[in-house]
Amino acid sequence: MTQLLVIGLTLLWLIGSSWVSDAQAVADREKLLSDPGIYGTFAVFALDEEWGKQEPSVRIARLAALKGVVEQHREHVAIDLYLLRGLSDQADLLFRIHAVELRDTQEFLLDLSSSQFGKHLKTAGMMHGLTKKPNYAPGFPEQIKADLKTVSEPGEKPYAIVIPIQKSAEWWGLGQEKRAAMMQEHTEATLPYLKTVKRKLYHSSGLDDLDFITYFETSKLEDFHSLVLSLENVKEFQYTRQFGNPTLLGTVQSLDEIIETLAQ
Numbered sequence: 001m002t003q004l005l006v007i008g009l010t011l012l013w014l015i016g017s018s019w020v021s022d023a024q025a026v027a028d029r030e031k032l033l034s035d036p037g038i039y040g041t042f043a044v045f046a047l048d049e050e051w052g053k054q055e056p057s058v059r060i061a062r063l064a065a066l067k068g069v070v071e072q073h074r075e076h077v078a079i080d081l082y083l084l085r086g087l088s089d090q091a092d093l094l095f096r097i098h099a100v101e102l103r104d105t106q107e108f109l110l111d112l113s114s115s116q117f118g119k120h121l122k123t124a125g126m127m128h129g130l131t132k133k134p135n136y137a138p139g140f141p142e143q144i145k146a147d148l149k150t151v152s153e154p155g156e157k158p159y160a161i162v163i164p165i166q167k168s169a170e171w172w173g174l175g176q177e178k179r180a181a182m183m184q185e186h187t188e189a190t191l192p193y194l195k196t197v198k199r200k201l202y203h204s205s206g207l208d209d210l211d212f213i214t215y216f217e218t219s220k221l222e223d224f225h226s227l228v229l230s231l232e233n234v235k236e237f238q239y240t241r242q243f244g245n246p247t248l249l250g251t252v253q254s255l256d257e258i259i260e261t262l263a264q
């Protein structure tokens with residue numbers, strides 16, 4: 001009983017505490033998440049079998065190491081965490097990391113893997129992309145451009161979906177004008193979903209075996225499902241060579257929420 005109380009109190013202390021002093025700089029998250037020219041890495045991990053066999057006190061100590069590494073690197077990179085466990089058969093955790101320099105992301109991931117927590121992590125996948133200014137949207141009709149500015153409904157969007165995409169050589173061989181016309185059709189099909197689905201696009205050609213990583217947040221998975229069905233009907237979709245594989249579905253979580261879940 002006393003031991004349980006001590007573990008509970010340690011967990012509460014861990015969740016409430018911060019290793020980073022307020023004076024210490026934290027990467028400008030807003031800028032990293034909205035600027036073009038930013039590297040986005042999706043690092044997917046599974047916890048090893050040893051994790052579940054550890055005493056609660058050991059798990060908490062290892063989760064403290066996770067918190068330490070994340071806070072130590074927050075000065076250079078923006079780190080978002082997702083729980084895949086329970087919804088995915090291949091992984092438990094997803095880290096989405098944004099950085100001006102990809103080597104800052106590498107340093108974070110190296111420190112994570114050599115930490116006491118990292119020794120329980122098995123890498124299940126890794127994808128890199130780059131954010132860019134829109135290629136086609138500036139040439140769209142004014143009405144579509146105005147519609148695209150619709151901000152998604154406020155409120156929690158607890159689900160995150162990541163879909164890697166590769167297009168065919170034929171797509172890249174089409175002229176800009178033909179591609180732009182098809183991307184306009186793509187965009188028109190998506191407009192009804194702007195209120196409930198938030199999106200972000202990463203360009204991956206040359207950085208990975210992919211062309212794009214698409215990232216979405218929503219509270220309405222049914223809307224997301226309908227959105228994808230609508231997109232499968234537009235001509236541009238016929239130039240898709242890889243869609244998903246894997247599609248990652250998880251919940252958006254704070255570091256403390258992840259710690260609480262994994263401590264149990």
Ligand code: HEM
Nearest residue numbers: 134135136137163165183187190193194197199212214228
């Ligand atoms: C709210 C939903 C969505 C909206 C508003 C939207 C809108 C757009 C727009 C405007 C572009 C053109 C960007 C540019 O000008 O460079 C684009 C590109 C793209 N979208 Fe969507 N989209 C949505 C959902 C999706 C979904 C569900 C997928 C697939 C899972 C997807 C895959 C892509 C890809 C791969 C590109 C890049 C295509 C290329 O440059 O060849 N989008 N989207």
